[in-house]
Amino acid sequence: MKKKLIIGLVLILVIALSSAVTYAVTSGVFNQKHKPSDYKVGVSYEEAMNGDKPVLAVFYVDWCGYCLKFMPKFKTLESAYKSKFNFLMIDAENPAREDLIKDVRLSGYPTVYIFDPKYDNRVHISSSFYGDLKAFRSEVDRYLRIRSILDKSSSCECSK
Numbered sequence: 001m002k003k004k005l006i007i008g009l010v011l012i013l014v015i016a017l018s019s020a021v022t023y024a025v026t027s028g029v030f031n032q033k034h035k036p037s038d039y040k041v042g043v044s045y046e047e048a049m050n051g052d053k054p055v056l057a058v059f060y061v062d063w064c065g066y067c068l069k070f071m072p073k074f075k076t077l078e079s080a081y082k083s084k085f086n087f088l089m090i091d092a093e094n095p096a097r098e099d100l101i102k103d104v105r106l107s108g109y110p111t112v113y114i115f116d117p118k119y120d121n122r123v124h125i126s127s128s129f130y131g132d133l134k135a136f137r138s139e140v141d142r143y144l145r146i147r148s149i150l151d152k153s154s155s156c157e158c159s160k
Helices: 002-027 045-049 065-081 095-104 133-159
Strands: 055-060 086-091 111-116 121-125
Touching: 045 055, 045 086, 055 065, 065 086, 065 133, 086 095, 111 133, 121 133
Parallel strands: 055 086
Antiparallel strands: 055 111, 111 121
C-alpha cells in the first residue's frame, strides 16, 4: 500500500513539474526581459548622431519599472520607423553620457527625445504620450512632416 502511494505521489509530482516547465516555455517566461537594457533597440550613439536620419532616443535606467514597461513600445516604434529614424537607447547612469544627460535636463525616466543633427534640433516628447502608441506615433509623424518642410525649404534656398 505504501509503495503504491509513493509511486502515485511521484507520478503526480512528475506530471506537475512537466506541466510547469511546458507552461514556462510556451508562455515565454524564460525569454522575459527583466530590465530595459535587455531590449537592445537601435544603434550606437556615434552611429545615430552621425547618420543622416533624425534620432529617436529614449533615456532609461535599468531599475525603472516604467522604462521596462515602455521598451516593448519603443521596439514596436523601431519596427515601424526604422527607415526614417535611427533609434537609440541611452542609459542615463552611463558616465560616458553625463554631459548629454545634464544638457537635456532629465526630470524622470523614461524620457524620449528626437535629436536631429542635420538641423541642430531636439524635441522632447511628453511622457503623456508613452502609454498610447497611436498618440505617440502621431507626434513622431508630426515631426516627420515638419522635417519634410524644412528639407524642401533648404533645397529651394540652395537652388537660388
